[in-house]
Amino acid sequence: MPNSQFTPGIASGRLSDTDYNENFSDLHAPLEVHEAAVAADRCYFCYDAPCMTACPTSIDIPLFIRQIATGTPDAAARTIFNQNILGGMCARVCPTETLCEEVCVRETAEGKPVEIGRLQRFATDTLMAKGVHPYVRAAATGKKVAVVGAGPAGLAAAHRLAMKGHDVTLYDARAKAGGLNEFGIAAYKSVDEFAEREVAWLLEIGGITVKTGKALGGNLALETLRAEYDAVFLGIGLGGVNALRAPGEDKDGVLDAVGFISDLRQADDLSALPVGRNVVVIGGGMTAVDAAVQSKLLGAENVTMVYRRSKEAMSASVYEQELATAKGVRIIYNAQPKAVLGNGAASGVEFEYTTSERGALQGTGEVFTVPADQVFKAIGQTLIETPEGIAMAGGKIQTSETGATNIEGIWAGGDCASGGDDLTVTGVAQGRDAAEDIHTFLMGGA
Amino acid sequence: MADLTSNFVGIKSPNPFWLASAPPTDKEYNVRRAFEAGWGGVVWKTLGSEGPPVVNVNGPRYGAIFGADRRLLGLNNIELITDRPLQTNLREIKAVKRDYPDRAMIVSLMVPCEEDAWKAILPVVEETGADGIELNFGCPHGMAERGMGSAVGQVPEYIEMVTRWCKQNTRMPVIVKLTPNITDVRKPAEAARRGGADAVSLINTINSITSVNLDAMSPEPMIDGKGTHGGYCGPAVKPIAMNMVAEIARNAETAGLPISGIGGITTWRDAAEFMALGAGNVQVCTAVMTYGFKIVEEMISGLSEWMDEKGHTNTADFVGMAVPNVTDWQYLNLNHVTKAVINQDDCIKCGRCYAACEDTSHQAILMSEDRVFTVDDSECVACNLCVNVCPVENCITMTTLEDGAIDERTGEKTGGYSNWTQHPNNPSFAAE
Numbered sequence: 014m015p016n017s018q019f020t021p022g023i024a025s026g027r028l029s030d031t032d033y034n035e036n037f038s039d040l041h042a043p044l045e046v047h048e049a050a051v052a053a054d055r056c057y058f059c060y061d062a063p064c065m066t067a068c069p070t071s072i073d074i075p076l077f078i079r080q081i082a083t084g085t086p087d088a089a090a091r092t093i094f095n096q097n098i099l100g101g102m103c104a105r106v107c108p109t110e111t112l113c114e115e116v117c118v119r120e121t122a123e124g125k126p127v128e129i130g131r132l133q134r135f136a137t138d139t140l141m142a143k144g145v146h147p148y149v150r151a152a153a154t155g156k157k158v159a160v161v162g163a164g165p166a167g168l169a170a171a172h173r174l175a176m177k178g179h180d181v182t183l184y185d186a187r188a189k190a191g192g193l194n195e196f197g198i199a200a201y202k203s204v205d206e207f208a209e210r211e212v213a214w215l216l217e218i219g220g221i222t223v224k225t226g227k228a229l230g231g232n233l234a235l236e237t238l239r240a241e242y243d244a245v246f247l248g249i250g251l252g253g254v255n256a257l258r259a260p261g262e263d264k265d266g267v268l269d270a271v272g273f274i275s276d277l278r279q280a281d282d283l284s285a286l287p288v289g290r291n292v293v294v295i296g297g298g299m300t301a302v303d304a305a306v307q308s309k310l311l312g313a314e315n316v317t318m319v320y321r322r323s324k325e326a327m328s329a330s331v332y333e334q335e336l337a338t339a340k341g342v343r344i345i346y347n348a349q350p351k352a353v354l355g356n357g358a359a360s361g362v363e364f365e366y367t368t369s370e371r372g373a374l375q376g377t378g379e380v381f382t383v384p385a386d387q388v389f390k391a392i393g394q395t396l397i398e399t400p401e402g403i404a405m406a407g408g409k410i411q412t413s414e415t416g417a418t419n420i421e422g423i424w425a426g427g428d429c430a431s432g433g434d435d436l437t438v439t440g441v442a443q444g445r446d447a448a449e450d451i452h453t454f455l456m457g458g459a
Numbered sequence: 460m461a462d463l464t465s466n467f468v469g470i471k472s473p474n475p476f477w478l479a480s481a482p483p484t485d486k487e488y489n490v491r492r493a494f495e496a497g498w499g500g501v502v503w504k505t506l507g508s509e510g511p512p513v514v515n516v517n518g519p520r521y522g523a524i525f526g527a528d529r530r531l532l533g534l535n536n537i538e539l540i541t542d543r544p545l546q547t548n549l550r551e552i553k554a555v556k557r558d559y560p561d562r563a564m565i566v567s568l569m570v571p572c573e574e575d576a577w578k579a580i581l582p583v584v585e586e587t588g589a590d591g592i593e594l595n596f597g598c599p600h601g602m603a604e605r606g607m608g609s610a611v612g613q614v615p616e617y618i619e620m621v622t623r624w625c626k627q628n629t630r631m632p633v634i635v636k637l638t639p640n641i642t643d644v645r646k647p648a649e650a651a652r653r654g655g656a657d658a659v660s661l662i663n664t665i666n667s668i669t670s671v672n673l674d675a676m677s678p679e680p681m682i683d684g685k686g687t688h689g690g691y692c693g694p695a696v697k698p699i700a701m702n703m704v705a706e707i708a709r710n711a712e713t714a715g716l717p718i719s720g721i722g723g724i725t726t727w728r729d730a731a732e733f734m735a736l737g738a739g740n741v742q743v744c745t746a747v748m749t750y751g752f753k754i755v756e757e758m759i760s761g762l763s764e765w766m767d768e769k770g771h772t773n774t775a776d777f778v779g780m781a782v783p784n785v786t787d788w789q790y791l792n793l794n795h796v797t798k799a800v801i802n803q804d805d806c807i808k809c810g811r812c813y814a815a816c817e818d819t820s821h822q823a824i825l826m827s828e829d830r831v832f833t834v835d836d837s838e839c840v841a842c843n844l845c846v847n848v849c850p851v852e853n854c855i856t857m858t859t860l861e862d863g864a865i866d867e868r869t870g871e872k873t874g875g876y877s878n879w880t881q882h883p884n885n886p887s888f889a890a891e
Contacts, residue, residue: 047529
């Protein structure tokens with residue numbers, strides 16, 4: 014252990030191996046069989062259950078919980094996968110506290126919802142551990158579909174299309190499939206290479222050819238895809254990162270939170286990852302929380318998350334915010350960056366307090382400085398490049414409810430498409446629904 | 460504080476909580492510990508005739524029904540009567556009774572259905588100083604195949620005969636333990652009374668198969684691949700037992716016959732309910748087999764607290780108090796109309812009342828788009844199913860319509876008293 018939490022600047026190896034292992038172990042321990050039975054017994058099997066309505070993929074939650082309660086977790090898993098083929102990952106990363114569990118009637122009754130997320134993980138883990146893929150392909154249709162982007166939306170679309178008997182080619186710009194799940198989520202939410210294993214398991218359906226290192230606009234042209242395939246689905250995500258638009262942004266130590274999270278996820282040796290003694294994360298979403306918490310877990314002495322609006326306006330859930338503070342992250346609300354200070358390398362960030370009047374954010378003139386060796390920007394992502402001829406809305410690809418774009422034969426879903434809230438589960442829902450629509454289109458109408 | 464002392468057919472005990480004849484009362488060690496824990500009395504596990512001991516199986520003896528958190532709801536057993544030598548049991552009974560003279564010591568007996576067999580055992584039991592005997596006419600397995608236990612309990616004539624033998628050959632009070640494995644429990648109770656029984660105790664265990672092993676395709680408990688029916692007991696059997704107790708308590712032929720209530724008694728409240736239905740005291744087994752002897756402390760404090768609250772100074776004050784309110788269906792007031800009412804403040808919007816009423820009952824619950832559930836009085840027949848499926852206590856209640864109010868469902872006036880015997884639809888009434 015060459016360094017410690019108190020080593021100045023940006024350094025690696027601040028903690029012992031034991032600390033790294035402990036810090037990046039599973040955030041929530043999986044449920045044991047008996048725990049699952051007891052947790053499942055709390056479900057009231059609601060009529061037209063609110064949790065099911067709150068789930069973007071509309072999983073029949075009461076049914077799968079009842080299947081767990083009756084000792085048939087495999088059947089429960091199939092209920093989940095029928096709606097959400099990435100149910101395993103969603104069980105880990107969904108902000109259940111603002112989706113299914115928030116509306117659970119047990120939350121109303123006792124302030125303690127049924128642990129839907131953990132139960133979902135119990136069911137999906139059980140089936141996946143058997144190494145069986147629960148679906149078979151329909152008879153081949155002879156149709157070919159290109160799916161661009163192997164993130165949650167693309168994977169869900171590809172799986173559903175393959176299931177329907179179409180031949181799918183799944184392209185991704187990175188060297189590995191998985192997208193957000195593989196590169197964009199805190200490590201402690203998805204341990205043991207789960208994202209990679211899940212993709213491999215999903216591909217067992219067959220009929221999907223994966224081609225990595227293929228970026229739309231780079232070595233992949235939409236025109237060519239349109240010509241070679243019967244339909245195209247774009248699930249290209251948001252590759253660009255918003256700029257701070259504050260002086261000093263170019264100083265050493267100022268980085269994208271997205272890149273940091275990705276590096277961390279791909280790291281074989283966490284002790285080799287450098288992190289600042291004083292880390293500042295700017296932003297208020299899940300990415301900001303993931304970056305802040307993981308900086309702390311990597312051994313940063315002080316981690317401060319600064320968000321320009323109030324606690325209530327923060328898009329990271331109260332649970333996420335509490336998780337951050339519990340890990341020792343300090344959260345400052347109502348402050349916006351003015352400048353990154355430092356001579357070459359960042360040494361601090363100057364912030365100005367803000368007020369919000371009728372939604373319009375204003376600086377109060379009162380400034381303060383937070384010391385920072387490392388500054389992470391987590392203030393939103395953008396589409397790197399708009400595919401030619403495709404209509405846009407609010408910086409994203411404009412789609413119908415089923416994901417159709419303005420160009421016939423092209424669908425889009427996930428972060429790159431309008432609608433949805435940039436969650437794995439929303440991506441899955443959009444990919445799945447687009448696949449159904451593509452299938453209808455390919456088979457010549459309803 | 461309420462006086463919990465009990466006098467059951469002349470047998471005194473410091474409280475009405477006895478341990479039923481079963482493994483917990485099979486030997487001196489257990490019974491001493493039970494008395495130390497505070498139990499008012501015990502019915503010593505069934506003794507048989509002198510001679511070779513009874514042979515029990517060496518595989519599992521119990522099958523069980525669980526709640527989700529493995530809470531034991533029901534238990535069955537395939538155990539037989541004591542498998543310890545008669546003389547050993549007698550010696551121990553004597554020693555324990557000598558050291559605990561204030562506790563009730565009843566001895567359960569089961570010998571062949573011959574007068575000589577009973578004549579032989581009664582004096583040796585009497586010699587121990589025991590306070591009474593209980594005739595085990597209930598055991599539904601093992602012994603029944605040898606012409607004992609429920610094989611006797613299912614034939615009123617045998618019950619009467621054996622009871623008479625016992626009354627003629629001992630000074631001890633005779634309690635007859637009845638089997639529930641019979642169509643009409645009043646018949647054996649009447650027979651016991653005719654034979655001179657001082658009391659009946661019920662219920663013994665119910666014929667049952669608790670579970671089937673779907674791999675081995677055998678009932679459980681499973682002995683070398685085979686299973687058999689056992690005797691069911693525990694919280695699950697309480698409703699059956701209480702009905703049988705009430706049947707005997709309100710039957711003209713057996714009214715006033717002392718009853719020792721048995722069957723799923725787990726808490727002070729269960730005990731109070733049995734006693735309200737006519738049991739002079741209660742016997743507990745499965746609850747102690749589940750939690751140990753200490754539960755008697757809760758039973759004592761709970762019963763005592765409740766009696767104080769209700770102003771009962773002695774257990775005799777409330778024994779049988781509910782019996783006059785147990786009636787036959789035909790005497791229920793058909794003019795008494797209630798409607799379900801949902802308290803919107805308490806409602807957590809699970810919709811279970813809706814699912815139950817809509818799918819399986821009367822379509823009397825309405826659901827709005829924003830999940831507000833209300834009762835449609837014009838369809839509600841007051842079945843109470845919504846109350847029973849609602850997970851929130853007291854969220855749905857049955858409210859009685861005032862006298863003279865119109866029932867929206869039938870358009871008829873409520874109030875007053877009218878029962879089936881007077882109803883125009885009743886053929887036997889119309890014929891008059």
